[in-house]
Amino acid sequence: MKSLVREKDEISEKSAPRRLHIVTFGCQMNEYDSQRMAQMLMGRYCLTPFPEEADLIIVNTCSIREKAEHKLYSLLGRLKGLKKRNPALKIGVAGCVAQQLGEMLFVKAPYVDFVMGPQGLYDIVNIVKGLDEGGERLVRVDLDNDFDIPHVEAPLPKKGEVRAFVTIMQGCDNFCTYCIVPFVRGREISRPSEDILREIGSLVDQGVRDITLLGQNVNSYGKKSPKGVDFPGLLKEIDSAFPDIRLRFTTSHPKDLSNELIECFGRLETLCEHLHLPVQSGSDKILKRMNRRYSRAQYLQKVEKLRSVCPDITITTDLIVGFPGETEEDFRQTMSLLEEVRFDQAFAFKYSERPGTAAARFQEKVPEDVKSRRLTELLKIQNRIGLEQYRRFENRICEVLVESFRDSGITARTRGNHVVNMEGAGGLVGQLINVYIERACHHSLIGRIVH
Numbered sequence: 001m002k003s004l005v006r007e008k009d010e011i012s013e014k015s016a017p018r019r020l021h022i023v024t025f026g027c028q029m030n031e032y033d034s035q036r037m038a039q040m041l042m043g044r045y046c047l048t049p050f051p052e053e054a055d056l057i058i059v060n061t062c063s064i065r066e067k068a069e070h071k072l073y074s075l076l077g078r079l080k081g082l083k084k085r086n087p088a089l090k091i092g093v094a095g096c097v098a099q100q101l102g103e104m105l106f107v108k109a110p111y112v113d114f115v116m117g118p119q120g121l122y123d124i125v126n127i128v129k130g131l132d133e134g135g136e137r138l139v140r141v142d143l144d145n146d147f148d149i150p151h152v153e154a155p156l157p158k159k160g161e162v163r164a165f166v167t168i169m170q171g172c173d174n175f176c177t178y179c180i181v182p183f184v185r186g187r188e189i190s191r192p193s194e195d196i197l198r199e200i201g202s203l204v205d206q207g208v209r210d211i212t213l214l215g216q217n218v219n220s221y222g223k224k225s226p227k228g229v230d231f232p233g234l235l236k237e238i239d240s241a242f243p244d245i246r247l248r249f250t251t252s253h254p255k256d257l258s259n260e261l262i263e264c265f266g267r268l269e270t271l272c273e274h275l276h277l278p279v280q281s282g283s284d285k286i287l288k289r290m291n292r293r294y295s296r297a298q299y300l301q302k303v304e305k306l307r308s309v310c311p312d313i314t315i316t317t318d319l320i321v322g323f324p325g326e327t328e329e330d331f332r333q334t335m336s337l338l339e340e341v342r343f344d345q346a347f348a349f350k351y352s353e354r355p356g357t358a359a360a361r362f363q364e365k366v367p368e369d370v371k372s373r374r375l376t377e378l379l380k381i382q383n384r385i386g387l388e389q390y391r392r393f394e395n396r397i398c399e400v401l402v403e404s405f406r407d408s409g410i411t412a413r414t415r416g417n418h419v420v421n422m423e424g425a426g427g428l429v430g431q432l433i434n435v436y437i438e439r440a441c442h443h444s445l446i447g448r449i450v451h
Ligand code: SAH
Pocket: 064, 065, 178, 179, 180, 215, 216, 217, 251, 252, 253, 278, 280, 318, 319, 320, 349, 350, 351, 352, 353, 354
């Protein structure tokens, strides 16, 4: 959970007398959407980190797993108290749970003033204006399959930040059987490449050096508009327009990872040696039931190709344990895949049933205690492998980009996305420096600056 705060000195009291507090759950796309909302409301509101002093609170929600949804309900309980003390407070629920539940949210929380799905965010100014003028509470959850992502002119607020995210597409057409995203984010829609380049340009002008392109399945960027550029084409355009940045993207679906895209890792200077490639399971039977449309062997082949083009590439993944029908043998297949691929990092989740998805109707549900045991076992193995992988950098010199400074230490990132901590001065933030890696820890490296 993160709150968005804008620095006080940027706020004009006269033009923005009222206060907005935003709480964000879920993925980086939600973070990005929250920034957009804050930006669009900037003329009317200034941001506050304190919910108790806000005139408007927006909760941007996630429904990927049941746990994420529960976070919203416990937060709403607390917000109810605030509204009691300050009846003028307006509360809005945005994002994926809003899309999923729509009007039902008013039944759970009658003190909410508006419910708005992810596509509604570009209308946030009108929604808030309507409420300010005494309008009724409202719901905005239509999903338009031909929705055009509007271009928002003003640059995103990114003061002093070295890293930024740029959403290049929204929605998903893949319908993996466990996943709620296609239902709450609608069909896949790509942003025009001119808008993306313009946005990157304005971020670069503000000092951003490390850009991550976002989408649920970036590899299918542009596929629906054959006249425009495809994903490798977009990467090439960005690479030649901004030769001094570090470029990354997430997430890639393995089935759409083309040879052309793999070759970009060897060819494009800006493209960092880092790929998040969710595998979900090592068992062909489970992959099939998940509707992932690749086999274990095909996944391994892609990994091999990636490593032949770019030997040092960092590969990270997502995994689900306890999917309906997952036997002990299927789980062993996932464990052996971890040993075979040797990911730098893996994000593993217990399968969580989502209403309306195909898997919710599947038989052979795996009991909760079995899921927990498998998750623990998996994390134990992956922690060992991850640390061993990180050790390959010990006693090597790496070029890192310094991202932040705190308590006489600096935090930087390698091109392969490894976080490096070391002694250093705040003036180095935003600079590329060479660092000698002394030691690997779990999920980070410790280094010293090479002069
Ligand atoms: N579009 C991305 C993933 C987005 S969701 C992709 O296809 O790779 C991020 C991760 O959440 C998924 O990779 C998956 O591992 C996990 N996830 C999604 N739905 C889930 C569910 N119902 N239960 C448990 N984990 C889930």
